[in-house]
């Protein structure tokens with residue numbers, strides 16, 4: 209491995225670029241690629257919305273003839289398979305790139321080292337593992353789905369200064385300010401799906417869309433854990449279901465179709481008619497639901513509460529990242545205690561970030577995988 213001083217700088221730039229299409233390329237990862245010669249970026253590409261074209265051919269096309277002898281920085285190992293597009297490794301060879309710098313190797317069985325081998329066999333110098341931690345973070349959803357057939361799960365909680373996530377009987381209350389709320393909307397845009405429990409769906413009547421100007425179409429698939437199918441027809445979720453898809457997860461096993469429970473079947477038919485998809489999954493096993501979501505191509509899931517739902521995922525060991533937003537005010541009497549606080553984050557999580565949004569703080573914790 210012969211690293212150059214500028215390698216990390218350009219890889220960081222390629223990773224930043226890949227963020228542009230996070231949540232928009234599933235089941236493909238959002239990959240960033242730069243073509244660089246003599247310290248100058250000649251071409252850049254990010255996996256297109258919908259997953260194709262891949263990043264490399266776009267960056268190469270932009271660089272054109274000048275790509276000959278250049279270095280390509282790619283956040284994921286270039287593909288080696290004839291999928292819906294020809295292999296990116298072949299394109300890099302054809303354009304005459306001299307060196308390829310990769311952050312993360314691709315676990316896809318069709319690639320998995322073969323992309324690197326193809327490049328090396330063509331005489332191209334290849335270096336891997338550059339900014340690997342950051343690269344893996346940017347590809348977390350893709351990597352999790354590829355290796356464990358489930359989405360990468362981020363638990364987001366907004367807590368008051370005294371550690372509460374709400375107040376009994378008061379629905380949505382303001383805990384954090386506008387800047388933190390905008391950040392949460394951005395997280396929604398970057399996620400394939402978002403999930404809440406029925407308690408939150410009823411008490412808060414959330415819409416769970418991304419309402420940032422210009423990013424409305426990046427709203428994630430909205431999922432409610434709704435064991436008995438109590439989601440009200442008048443809720444914002446149901447009323448917007450035809451525009452932004454909603455799944456209600458009933459707590460019965462997939463085989464359940466018991467004609468004796470006519471009330472349940474009636475609610476199922478009513479929700480279905482309102483445009484809400486009903487998915488039946490054993491409610492005591494969040495892993496079963498995650499597997500079903502992984503199979504559908506969902507790579508990243510944002511869990512937004514409430515306390516019971518958060519606990520279900522935490523207890524099952526199915527949270528990969530925790531984002532703890534903390535507002536400056538107390539809630540006091542009647543507060544609903546947060547399932548996690550800074551003081552009792554599970555031991556297998558590492559504190560990896562701390563940011564400020566107006567008067568609010570956001571701490572980020574990650575579990576390696």
Ligand code: AOF
Nearest residue numbers: 239255262263286287291292293296316
């Ligand atoms: C790259 N560059 O920008 C991306 C890659 O269905 P296909 O044919 O598009 O192939 C999907 C696979 O391609 C995916 O599982 C991953 O291995 C790779 N994604 N590869 O060289 C890219 N998005």
Ligand code: ZN
Nearest residue numbers: 262287295296
């Ligand atoms: Zn490719």
